Amino acid sequence: MKEAYKRNRIFIYAALIAFSLYLASFVLYPQKLPNAVIKYCVIGFDTIPFTTKVPPDVGGRYINNVSNQQDINCFAWWEFIALNWSLPEGDFFGKPFDTLYPVQWETYITKEALFPPKGAPPVSWNSLAAVKKNITLAGKRVSTTAKILTVSSKFTPEALSRFDSTVIDSGGSQQVFPFNGPNWLGAQNNTNVWYEVRLNKDLYNYVVANQFYNANNQVTYVSKGTRMSLPYGVPNTDTIGAIECKAAWMEVNDIKNPKWKRYKLSKAVVQDLNTGLYRNTVLALVGLHILHKTQSQQSWVWATFEQIDNVPANPGNVCDTCGYNFYNPHCTNCSPNQPPSYYITPGGRGPSPIQVTRVNALDQSATSVNSTVQKFIGQNYPGSVWQYYQLVNVIWSQNYGKTSQDSLRVPLNTTILNQPGTNVANTTLETYIQGSACFSCHKMATVASSTTFASDFSFAMGSASAPATKRSLSKMSK
Incomplete structure (x- = not known):
């Protein structure tokens, strides 16, 4: 006992x-407890749920189909909300000054990580957050998992030679303006704008399953007469489809300024253009493209968002005290939207402000949807930074999009696609080509190591490289 x-x-x-x-x-x-109650913003016959689940396509009880611009605008906001919810999912949506939790799209793989040098396979998706890069920071060699960015611009050979080719797209990313000359974008606070491209898991799985991280495999695939077709989202399923997010970040050089409570912030390591050295900084999101291939939009949904303080809504309605990011209302001799006249080189001139205006007025349907969603966020998520972002516009197709990608070669036929009455241009991502539409460039996107075979509108696929051949290895050993 x-x-x-x-x-x-x-x-x-x-x-x-x-x-x-x-x-x-x-x-x-x-x-961190997930929100038990999903809130809904109703606009006409459309409903925008506030949740972390990214919509795979229209369909179901929220947005039954896309019959007009308002439908696709609401779908774009639905994507934007889900992709910009902090992870792990918490009880907040857009907490000001939060740099601890990345939003959902920031957990996606970078273009550089999906397509490593020499055609090597990428790391597993589940190990992305733990991948470390070795850099020299403040004179010390350190390993870091931090976001590492470089400005998206054309570099002189001298400047390019100073940069880390494992981090930077050595082919020259062309976010602001695809032409052979200086094309960096300077903000009014005398800092540069930085860019990154992130790709979701469905696109990652497609690349890995087909071993398309090796450029040779891409060419072999299309050479047999099979066009490259990235996965699309299927309504009412967990198949999201391919998503590419392209972000523009403005550097924060006065973090105590209360203006930054209106911005999504992230800590990052950037490689200074003037010195080639890495340094810690804080970045503010000023522009975001969301490219999403869905079953009903197989020519992709092309949505773009901006922070509302970037530039005046239109040149005739300027606020003298608003403190725009890329526009100085007091500069009388500034010609707007002019590419810079010089390269930023090591030891040379640093970035200076570029005067930017919006060439195409915001679409009327977009402004109407923006007003409703922004007000809803302000009332239901007080203080949220996302109430200070706006949809610029969305390109979509009323013709299902199949014919536009039937061709094996570029340019893809986009003449059948219904497009908005105005060109869709983000002032931070298409600063110097606001007269062009997304398809103008993306219909020319090719697979890696090819100038003719189409890659289904994705420039990211062309970033793959091939393994070194025996001949090239023997040259390297000499």
Whole structure:
């Protein structure tokens, strides 16, 4: 009896200790509980759910189909909301000055990581957050998992030679303006704009399954007469389809300024253009493209968003005290939207402000949807930074989009596609080509190592490289 009593007492004590540790864990490690109640913004016959689930396509009870511009605008906002929810999912949406939790699209793989040098396979999706890069920071060699960015611009050979080719797109990313000359974008605070491209898991799985990270495999695939066709989202399923997010970040050089409570912020490491050295900084999101291939939009949904303080809504309605990011209302001799006249080189001139205006007025349907969604966010998520972002416009097709990609070669036929009455241009991503539409460039996107075979509108696929051949290896050894 005594032995049994002792065993029972020990068991009770152990249970009490375990329960106490469990309770303490909520104090030591606060649990992030998901929102139990989903909030809904209703606009006409469309409903925008506020949730982390990215919509695979229109269909179902929220947006039944796309019959007009408002439908696709609401779908774009639905994508934007889901992709910009902080992870792990918390009880907040757009908390000001939050740099601890990345938003969903920031957890996607970078273009550089999906297509490593020499045709090597990328790391597993589940290990992305743990991947470290070795860099020299403040004179010390360190390993970091931080976001590492470089400005998207054409570089002189001298400047390019100073940069880390494992981080930077050495082929020259062309986000602002695809032409052979200086094309960086300077903000009014005398800092550069930085860019990144992120690709979702469905696109990652497609690349890995077909070993398209090796450029040779892409060419072999299309040479057999099979066009490249990236996966599309299927309504009412968990198949999201291929998503590419292209972001423009403005550097924050006065973090205590209350203006930044209106921006999505992220900590990052950037490689300074004037020195070639890495340094820590904080970035503010000023522009975001969301490219999404869906079953009903197989020519992709092309949505673009901006922070509302970038430039005046239109040149005739300027606020003298608003502090625009890329426009100075007091500069009388500034010609707007002019590419810079010089390269930023090591030891040379640093970035200077570029005067930017919006060439195409925001679409009327977009402004109407923006007003409703922004007001809804302000009322239901007080203080959220996302109420200070706006949809610029969306390109979509009323013709299902199949014919536009039937061709094996570029240019893809986009003449059958319904497009908005105005060109869709983001002032931070198409600063110097606001008269062009997304398809103007993307219909020319090719697979890696080809100038003719189409890559289904994706420039990212062309970033793959091929393994070194025996001949090239022998040259390297000499």
